[in-house]
Amino acid sequence: MADRMRILSGMRPTGRFHLGNYLGAGQNWVKLQDEYDCYYFVADYHALTTEPDGHTVESKIYDLTADLIAVGLDPNRSVIYQQSKVPEVAELALLLSMVTPLSWVLRTPTFKEMVKKHPDNVNLGLLSYPVLQGADIVIVKGEGVPVGKDQLPHLELIREVVRKFNRTYTPVFPEPKALLTESPLIRGTDGKQRMSKSVGNIVGVTQDPAVLRKQVQSMVTDVKRTYMTQPGHPRTCNVCAFYKFFFDDWQHYWDLCRKAQIGCGEKKKILAERMIEVFKPFREVRAELTPEIVTRILDEGSEKAREVARHTMVEVRQAVGLPPSR
Helix, strand or coil: CCCCCEEEEEECCCCCCEHHHHHHHHHHHHHHCCCCEEEEEECHHHHCCCCCCHHHHHHHHHHHHHHHHHHCCCCCCEEEEEHHHCCHHHHHHHHHHCCCCHHHHHCCHHHHHHHHHCCCCCCHHHHCHHHHHHHHHHCCCCCEEEECHHHHHHHHHHHHHHHHHHHHCCCCCCCCEEEECCCCCCECCCCCCECCCCCCCCCECCCCHHHHHHHHHCCCCCCCCCCCCCCCCHHHCHHHHHHHHHCCCHHHHHHHHHCCCCCHHHHHHHHHHHHHHHCHHHHHHHHHCCHHHHHHHHHHHHHHHHHHHHHHHHHHHHHHCCCCCC
16 A cells, blocks of 8 residues: 555544435545555544543444444555554644634634534533544655545644644644545435434434434425325425435436325335435444444554554654654
């Protein structure tokens, strides 16, 4: 993989992998393994900014890792690791913060959004979140980051921090580039907000069929349609929106909806059964995974990532003028 561009991405362990995770990031991460030297991590340091007791995320770390492997991340083709098992990233985040002007992080859109979501816990870690993200990327000399357009301002801040560090000391890090990906807005079962575990409006990917059916049945559908005999409005129906992802002939179902030849309840049943069929291989892989297997994969991946991180920190300490660590 030495001749491949190294890319990095991570996900916070906030619960089971859901459809928004899969369509927004997961399926793309799987495809990227064919072309790039991929590093993927479970961001448990980041989770502490909003959930400060690390004990509460232990089971979530297992669930997220197992789900990622189930949907196609291959530990033989990617480095899959746990962020906190590479403690060098915390030291690098501290050193990067020394060259990051406060005004840069204060203008970050994500910080403003998180303050609204967590007004009772506006901590320093929340403010310096993007600096830690930058450390995540450059600790392994990441050259590319798969992001959607909404994340470009965040990545540009990280690029500015890297440039500032390289100017202040000596060039150590590559400037990470954006690998723009299509990241569709996946609304949750409420039909209004983005699918999110914290909101509780999710549809699972690797969960039992009975759970998935129940989640799909709870979805808000065509709010303009009162009776089945009325023509539907597929363009504004959240259930119909998912047909685009799961059916090649989705327009056929949209036409049936417009002609009142299919009701909202039936649309949900068809969608649920299709999802169950598509996700069957994921459930089968997930069922074979044990805590011992997942722990081993995380430990081995974390050691690989940490070996790279140690070499990076030798360069960083020398550049900054700090003595070698023991």
